[in-house]
Amino acid sequence: MNFDRDHTIFIDGAWQAGQGAEKLEVLDPSTGSSIARMATASGEQVGRAAEAAARAFADWSRLPGQIRADYLRGFARGLERRAEALAVLQMANSGKPRLEASIDLGDAIATFDYYADLLEQLQQSPNSETSLGEGSHKGRVRQEPIGPAGLIVPWNFPLVTSAWKIAPALAAGCTVVLKPSEATPLVELCYADLADEIGLPPGVLNIVTGATPVGKAMTDALPLRKISFTGSNAAGAQVMASAARRGIPVALELGGKSAIIVTEDADLDLAVECVITGIFYNAGQVCSATSRLLVHEAIESRLLEALMERVRSMAVASPLEDRCDMGPITTPAQFRKVENYFAVARSEDCDCLTGGHRLDGPGQFVAPTIYRHVDVGSRIWLEEIFGPVLATRRFRSDAEAIALANASDYGLAGSIVAADPERAGRLADEMVAGHVWVNTPQIVYPQSAWGGFKSSGIGRELGPWGLASYQGVKHITSAP
Structure with missing residues (x-):
């Protein structure tokens, strides 16, 4: 099987050829043979992806929740239509048995459907009144999307961990730049195909392929206001250090010894x-x-x-x-x-x-x-x-x-x-x-919480906690 694609970078609603110096060779772990070769994103392309997400953020964040929910369901139904092809792709690139590949697909579909349901349940004003005790002022709280987010995902569950990040981010009103693992980049390119298919506004979802240099360029990209990372503790420490230089929030799902x-x-x-x-x-x-x-x-x-x-x-x-x-x-x-x-x-x-x-x-x-x-x-x-x-x-x-x-x-x-x-x-x-x-x-x-204590990371994914992780709290204090 050969899964070569000429265009593996998706920026501002359009496919591009990678301009990075690195070339990825994607292997079948069952045989050790190459099943795809692809170019990677350059640092300049990563920057343009972040800028596209920033441009799209204002309009996307203002869309009614029902419209965003409809787009999320579009992703879910698109995954269903591609079920067999995506299962074969995961079997070839990840070495997953068919049953496990199918479970992954079902998990990804369920995640998009869950956040669509959650948005529909939350069809209400983003404002809530809050008591200020004995003071005479009025308090109001808003939950607002945090901004364009950079999502870096691992190779062990590529289809699933991407869904765990993309779905709540888009539901919250954020736009995203996604970096798949350099080892298993093939299956996640389907999300860009689906974005094009369902008419997702340009810039809302961007995908850049590559290894460590691409991840580093993402954490340094000024337009991004949050980094969500799943992977090893060593790589997570580098992500956190890079984000710390700009003082932007990070979510880290790291290792375990359960x-x-x-x-x-x-x-x-x-x-x-x-x-x-x-x-x-x-x-x-x-x-x-x-x-x-x-x-x-x-x-x-x-x-x-x-x-x-x-x-x-x-x-x-x-x-x-x-x-x-x-x-x-x-x-x-x-x-x-x-x-x-x-x-x-x-x-x-x-x-x-x-x-x-x-x-x-x-x-x-x-x-x-x-x-x-x-x-x-x-x-x-x-x-x-x-x-x-x-x-x-x-x-x-x-x-x-x-x-x-x-x-x-x-x-x-x-x-x-x-x-x-x-x-x-x-x-x-x-x-x-x-x-x-x-x-x-x-x-x-998808309704449960995912994340750990101690060195297993920072923050939670899935459930309402996953949605909240892409939102910021604004408090407004007004004269009586």
Whole structure:
């Protein structure tokens, strides 16, 4: 398959050829072969994209909410019409199994529909009265769009994370410049195709492709008034430092090293399902992956045996094979990183129950991996690997489980599997994490909040919190 496109930059409602010095070679991680080559945006093109967003902002922000909602539904219906093509594209560029590619598409559609619904529910004056206590003045508050926003998205869920940013930004009345990951830029170009198809006003959505220089140009672009970034902590720190020089707000969704706690009374089959999907979905390339398993000592041996049985039955293959339970690692750099952690585990004498190695043959495939009784000081326990690597420890008491779960620099997500609802709820309350699942595999609804504590980032996406993140609060104090 070849997905070459001559024009991969979308500015002010028109496609352009990239003028950057870099060229992107997009790979199929199942084979390592090239499936597309594309030019990148120049710094000058990034600047023009930001200027286009700034010009379009005034008119877009003044549009009635219902009109913006109609445009959002246009994106949702357009994604539905392209469902098969987008699934194939994600399978080829990301290595996602077909089911996971389809779930991504459904999540993106649901996000656009949710923010359209939310706009329709909020059809009211942007003004609200506020009490000023014993003072004689009158107070009024307005929620206003923050301005043109720069959106930088990662390679693990390109279609989804873009929707999580584009939909609330446009709903709030902001205009945007989107930078897809240089590793997976293909699928997000569909958003520009859809903007053209539904007649979105020029400049409301702009897309610039490229690597770090393009992201740097975005954070430096003077017309942009906010940067929303999803990715690694190292890159997020650079984004934050750049934005800090201009004092503009940032939203950062960063890394995780999430824990799943399984109590002694848990349903074993449910626990296996939650653990397996929590670490092997998308080959473990999930910021919320529950990569640390804390299991009560009374059921440890039974749970690990059941997990091993499931892992032995998993088909690790190209998404184009008849059966694919887990695909390849998406990028060459991440493939090398996971391999390096296998070497770290060997140097630390970690007890490897299964996996711990790359798979023979072409492509970026690694074995689903489980390490048992991992020391709390091990890099395997402490660091985000971003691959299908599970580290386990047993516990004796709930207090011990919570202490182990919370002993992390991260606080993005977590899971609890326990039969007693009150106990499960108490454990969820005590876990320091932005999103906790109780007795269910990971699922994220557009109505929920997404984001973390500690080093897992700043701010929240999705739900009304996602909309509010693209709005500023204006307070007006008037004479009586």
